[in-house]
Amino acid sequence: MTTLYEERFVPHPRDYARYDTERLREEFLVPVLFDADKTRLTYSHVDRMIVGGVMPVTKTIELESIEPLKAEFFLQRRELGAINIGGPGIVEVDGTQYEIDCKEAMYIGRGARMVKFSSRDSAAPAKFYLNSTPAHRECPTRKVGQEDAKVLEMGAGETCNQRVIRQLLVKEVVDTCQLQMGMTELAPGSVWNTMPAHTHSRRMEAYMYFNLPEDQAVCHFMGPPQQTRLIWMANEQAVISPAWSLHSGVGTSNYTFIWGMAGENLDYTDMDFVQPNELR
Numbered sequence: 001m002t003t004l005y006e007e008r009f010v011p012h013p014r015d016y017a018r019y020d021t022e023r024l025r026e027e028f029l030v031p032v033l034f035d036a037d038k039t040r041l042t043y044s045h046v047d048r049m050i051v052g053g054v055m056p057v058t059k060t061i062e063l064e065s066i067e068p069l070k071a072e073f074f075l076q077r078r079e080l081g082a083i084n085i086g087g088p089g090i091v092e093v094d095g096t097q098y099e100i101d102c103k104e105a106m107y108i109g110r111g112a113r114m115v116k117f118s119s120r121d122s123a124a125p126a127k128f129y130l131n132s133t134p135a136h137r138e139c140p141t142r143k144v145g146q147e148d149a150k151v152l153e154m155g156a157g158e159t160c161n162q163r164v165i166r167q168l169l170v171k172e173v174v175d176t177c178q179l180q181m182g183m184t185e186l187a188p189g190s191v192w193n194t195m196p197a198h199t200h201s202r203r204m205e206a207y208m209y210f211n212l213p214e215d216q217a218v219c220h221f222m223g224p225p226q227q228t229r230l231i232w233m234a235n236e237q238a239v240i241s242p243a244w245s246l247h248s249g250v251g252t253s254n255y256t257f258i259w260g261m262a263g264e265n266l267d268y269t270d271m272d273f274v275q276p277n278e279l280r
């Protein structure tokens, strides 16, 4: 088996408030994304986003449909974003090859039948982080490099949240149905992401932390702003944030993360902010 998957359902915020540490992790944390020569997928019923990873080492990995999709091929009714966080890689879509280096993205539109992932060098394998959502129309497949990103400078050293947001798959850069993705890099010495925190009940979100030293951790905050909980996360793990939850984190060291969203609109700026002194 090249593809391993699991299915997650939608927790209610009233039930969430009673979860213990283990249950919180079972429902929201995606602990393993990358496995040599495998595709790992988590099908969340939160806006039906699939969060996953492909790490081709010794072979080319084809994106396979999974049983819950009941589809002839993976992208029959879906769109896909893939961001490489490893060594140089190649994404092939219906016979066309795209060279995807570290921190570069691919958007693959609905209807693409054959998607393949490979690495240039098995000693430095590519690691493609995937987000996929249902799509109602076909948008053109294209590569999105760092130079194409819309860049936002956020935060300040004084509040330990200085960071650069690179919006890769957003409506100003690429045409998508509902998927948005990008990458946020913290400045050295800054540890807080997404602070001040926000919610956006119009969209769910998934975060994937990387470039975090193996012996360090990110403490990820979630929940309604008046009832927050935390999940301790390691390098290259993801977390699912339902539309009722905020999503913010603090690291014991420097890190970068990829965010991906799906839902009602494609308006990145549509957020309801919560100031730090309002959180509970």
Ligand SMILES: O=C(O)C(=O)C[C@H](O)C(=O)CO
Pocket: 154, 163, 165, 182, 183, 184, 193, 194, 195, 200, 205, 247, 259, 261, 268, 271
């Ligand atoms: O550091 C940040 O702030 C973010 O990266 C915020 C995310 O992009 C986000 O939550 C978008 O809704």
Ligand SMILES: [Zn+2]
Pocket: 198, 199, 200, 205, 247
């Ligand atoms: Zn958000």
